[in-house]
Amino acid sequence: MFAVEYWLFLYADKSITTKKSLYVFMIEINLKSVNYWFLKRILRFVVIVRFSVGLNSPRTFVSRGLCMIDKTATITLSAQNLCRNYGSYAAVDKVSLQLRRGEVLGLLGSNGAGKTTTMRMLTGNLAPSAGSIEICGIDLLDKPQQAKAHLGFLPEIPPLYQDMTVDEYLLFAARLHCVSKQTVQTVLGNVKQRCGLEDRGKHLIGNLSKGFQQRVGIAQAIIHSPDVIILDEPTVGLDPNQIREIRKLIRELGVSSSVILSTHILSEVESVCDRVQIMHQGNMVLDETLVGLQQQGTPLETVFTQLTHRDE
Amino acid sequence: MIVAIIRKELSMLFISPLAWILLALMQLVLAWVFLVRLDAFLEIQSQLLQIANPPGITEIIISPLFAMAAIVLLMITPLLSMRLLAEERRNHTLALLISAPVSMTDIVLGKFLGLMVFFVAVITLIVALSLSLLMGGALDFGLLLSNAIGLFLLAACFAALGLYISSLTAQPVIAAIGALGALLGLWMIDLAAHETEGWSHYFSLQKHFGHFNQGLIDTLSITYFILFIVTFLVLTIRRLDGERLHG
Numbered sequence: 001m002f003a004v005e006y007w008l009f010l011y012a013d014k015s016i017t018t019k020k021s022l023y024v025f026m027i028e029i030n031l032k033s034v035n036y037w038f039l040k041r042i043l044r045f046v047v048i049v050r051f052s053v054g055l056n057s058p059r060t061f062v063s064r065g066l067c068m069i070d071k072t073a074t075i076t077l078s079a080q081n082l083c084r085n086y087g088s089y090a091a092v093d094k095v096s097l098q099l100r101r102g103e104v105l106g107l108l109g110s111n112g113a114g115k116t117t118t119m120r121m122l123t124g125n126l127a128p129s130a131g132s133i134e135i136c137g138i139d140l141l142d143k144p145q146q147a148k149a150h151l152g153f154l155p156e157i158p159p160l161y162q163d164m165t166v167d168e169y170l171l172f173a174a175r176l177h178c179v180s181k182q183t184v185q186t187v188l189g190n191v192k193q194r195c196g197l198e199d200r201g202k203h204l205i206g207n208l209s210k211g212f213q214q215r216v217g218i219a220q221a222i223i224h225s226p227d228v229i230i231l232d233e234p235t236v237g238l239d240p241n242q243i244r245e246i247r248k249l250i251r252e253l254g255v256s257s258s259v260i261l262s263t264h265i266l267s268e269v270e271s272v273c274d275r276v277q278i279m280h281q282g283n284m285v286l287d288e289t290l291v292g293l294q295q296q297g298t299p300l301e302t303v304f305t306q307l308t309h310r311d312e
Numbered sequence: 313m314i315v316a317i318i319r320k321e322l323s324m325l326f327i328s329p330l331a332w333i334l335l336a337l338m339q340l341v342l343a344w345v346f347l348v349r350l351d352a353f354l355e356i357q358s359q360l361l362q363i364a365n366p367p368g369i370t371e372i373i374i375s376p377l378f379a380m381a382a383i384v385l386l387m388i389t390p391l392l393s394m395r396l397l398a399e400e401r402r403n404h405t406l407a408l409l410i411s412a413p414v415s416m417t418d419i420v421l422g423k424f425l426g427l428m429v430f431f432v433a434v435i436t437l438i439v440a441l442s443l444s445l446l447m448g449g450a451l452d453f454g455l456l457l458s459n460a461i462g463l464f465l466l467a468a469c470f471a472a473l474g475l476y477i478s479s480l481t482a483q484p485v486i487a488a489i490g491a492l493g494a495l496l497g498l499w500m501i502d503l504a505a506h507e508t509e510g511w512s513h514y515f516s517l518q519k520h521f522g523h524f525n526q527g528l529i530d531t532l533s534i535t536y537f538i539l540f541i542v543t544f545l546v547l548t549i550r551r552l553d554g555e556r557l558h559g
Contacts, residue, residue: 124410144413144415148412151411153407157404158404159403160403163324164323172319173408175313175315176317176412178313178413
């Protein structure tokens, strides 16, 4: 039997359950291993897993270390019982979130329901009053820097420096996220192409239209190919064509990473997301896959209205 | 990545006309002071030769030049430091830095060091101005070095205080006025303490710089400067962290 042997560097928190996802994972490693910081991180958390694949039989041999990690480890982001109080007012109360690799989660809720507060907590911009957040198995509160390396965040108002050109800004974002010098130009070209900014590189951000600024904001969030992408109302202020393009982009991003997006547009959730969570007055009132909703036969709009208008 | 933040601060500084205008203005004022002092020196040169152990050109021209530079820096630092954090907050760009894998310390130090690189350029220009005197005579390099070190530490204190005040508000103008007020206050303490030699004498930045200005590298002054810088940098970090925790 002819056996090919692979050495695989594996995070303690990531695991492979099927052969298919293993290949996906290896490709990812190859792409990312050029990044010096990533390598350093790997060395720190490294669990070396050795396995061999028989060419005749598709049997995979997985070492003990790998077997110990169960299916839940494909979870990229997990938040337990998040609370946030402003004085006596609880903006977010015991919210739990879980996100798997390759999943797009839509966060819905009326104004002031706590969506933005939740997202700010997930990205380390706000410390939760209680609860825990893990990103790729790394505790955000204990090791914020390592955890944030896996995060891309687009706030409600895109964090743009009006005086910089698009290229300067994206290069700064890349350097800030420790993208290595060798790969930075390729990464910049890729991200501009993905966000439709190819011919805007030399433009001042302040002179761009709202739609293009939003795209630069998204480009900034995905430039370091993070595992978890958090987008706060990414399609606000865009024209219908741009909205369609951005939705397409989000679906693409959802293939390799996990995406959380908050929005007020229900059709957006239906067209983009795999799962939907609805918040109301700081509480999570619904957590359901879109497939599940379809099987129940209730339109999202009805569900949303029922859950968020029950007080009136 | 602290280097990325320093680079960004510097590029932001130099793509705005403010930094260039301030550099030009500062050079103009200092070159004028320099020439006035040089003129005065040439006038009294013959009389100086008659006294035993006369003051040299370094004492007559360069020390007053650095004293003037300290006052000019006091005026321009608030203008440079005001936007460091206040503008980030106003443009909602702080979220970018905080969500990136950098610590609060890196952000604050990056901004502080970025401004210090600018001040190093300013001081280099002043030193270059002083070195031009080598064409006509010899310089007391010890005194020049002591002045340069003193001015560097003083500028660092100004920058640290300006950065802290900038972290308190979202309005750059308020940050500038606040920083200017605080720096003028610290200068006024010196004027008030001049007569009394009381405790307040130790709190004045300008008073401590005065020692360097006379060529005295005093460890007490160095300690005071460093404590001042560290205190305000730590306060800035605490302020930003506090905002994350309570804000």
